[in-house]
Amino acid sequence: MSSVTATSGESTFIPSRASGLGKTLDEIRVFVWRNLSHIPRMPERLADVTVMPIMFVLLFGYVFGSAIAMPGQVVTADSAAFYRSYLIGGIFVQSVVFMSITTAVGVVSDMKEGVIDRFRSLPISRVSVLGGRAIASLFEGGLGITVMALCGLLVGWGARAGFGNAVAGFALLAGIALAMICLGIYVGQLVKNPMTAQAIGFTAIFPLTFASNAFVPTDNMPVWLRTFAEWNPVSAMVQAVRELFGNVPAVDPMAAGLIPARDLPWPLENPVLATLIWIVVLGTIGMTLAVRKYSQGKDR
Amino acid sequence: MLEMSGRTHRDGDLAIEAVDLRRRFGETLAADGISLKVPRGSVFGLLGPNGAGKTTTVRMLTTLLRPDSGTARVAGYDIVRDAVEVRRRIGLVGQYAAVDEILSGYQNLFLIGRLYGMNGSQAKKRANELLERFDLLEPGKKAVKTYSGGMRRRLDLAASLVVSPPILFLDEPTTGLDPNGRAATWDIISTMTKGGTTVMLTTQYLEEADQFAEQIAVIDHGKVVAEGTPAQLKARLGKSTLVVHLDDNMTEAKARSAVDRYAAAPPALRQNELVVQLNDLGQTAEIITALAQAGANLDQIHIAKASMDDVFFELTGKNRAQEGLAA
């Protein structure tokens, strides 16, 4: 029972015995509030999720787009316009995957602050701090995706496979984001310095996003790279998002005999299912490790 | 007493009871078997030099750090098994300010209130009360990272008092405060103790422990090396000393030969003084007589009463010396 009574003009509050889901959700809400309250005082944090993807859309879309055509096609004004639509799916996924880095950096700064000690000494659930961070990051990511979608619309992208599929596409991005955030929360607790988190993140994630179908089709890559790229979870995610937004080439170059036929690996044949599996696997691993690490404390 | 604490620990009269707490960091034994008993409603001082293991002990008792072995009960609850129950009953002012640097002072206090389960308006009311009491109303709207060290410390203390915890841990609460801030902090803490709060504080300031703690444990190298009330410690350990100023007339050899026969422990040379520990008055008279016969002037001899400093240095200094011998 919690109660407020007045003693010597000041209110005294005895913390409630209550525990359970309701209390935990309320705590998570408070931590979401905390993390979002940081934004007005450090707006540069939002630059990562907004400015960078826009730069990618413009640079890749117009610089590379003017020279890239789908396999079997020649470069024309039409191919450049299609490439920009094609590219957006890749950049959606890329920016969502990069959320693992921004989250990790946020967590490192969080953990460095003494305030974590105070949170740990409060009668609150162990997962609230992390849950609040995850949901706040998700909000930031949502903002990034919105900005990017608007930017995409300006350069000719559109969700062309119907409303239901478009909703599914955004839901899938949210799922990927959540899994990446969980991994980021774990990694953020492993390192002591935001720069290290950033370095680890970039070293792991740049190759993963570039050695994939995010920016160019994999068909003409050298075989060793193509094999890696097509099994790379990023490719399945990008392919799933492209299918749900209807941004795949109108003519399948392989079916049309424009490039040699071959069997695609299972994740690319079933990209949505593969992506869901990746979300569950990466999300579960990330969440388990993150919660375990947090409950062990930072001195372990 | 033992049977009772086993049966109904919650009603015991000990606020804190630690048994043989140990914690190792790599090669360092930060806590090497700490046992403490802190009666409800008392002020307990943990005194020790840098690296003694004070913070480690406090962090274990406040559930921030798991002991490698040993047990402790805080407010009757086990610090490992019932950590959440412990956390409902403690406030912690850590050695380093535990506040959110980016939020404002008000937002920090509001946040803590909400996390304790207050609703929005309760948390708001409490935050404003505390800002006023800690003289932070004006800077309360600014980000904490713009605060001075003293303001941060006050906010930290306020954050620990959002709910009035029955047991308050203060790890060097006055470090980095100016004399005003120190006095204000002590004011607030003594108001708390008058209201029945149990306080465990760590400090390197001997006067502080002497003045405020009813019970003191001196720790060094992760071990409790002495325990008692300030008076007991002074009586037991801080023996009065007799100091002989040496000169050409009264050389060290002369002084030693006069004193050796009577001294309880071998006299120590400190610059140009010979320091003799005194056990009782009768012995003191004999030593003075012997020195006078050897030719000492009366103004070459004086007797110093024990201070907490002597206690502290005797305990911790001795430990170091023994270690040096063992090495």
Ligand SMILES: Nc1ncnc2c1ncn2[C@@H]1O[C@H](COP(=O)(O)OP(=O)(O)OP(=O)(O)O)[C@@H](O)[C@H]1O
């Ligand atoms: N997280 C840690 N990792 C490694 N060693 C640690 C850690 N925390 C404490 N130690 C070591 O344990 C010993 C005790 O440290 P502790 O912080 O408890 O001392 P203290 O009495 O609080 O000292 P101070 O007066 O300087 O605050 C020190 O030798 C310290 O270096």
Ligand SMILES: [Mg+2]
């Ligand atoms: Mg310390």
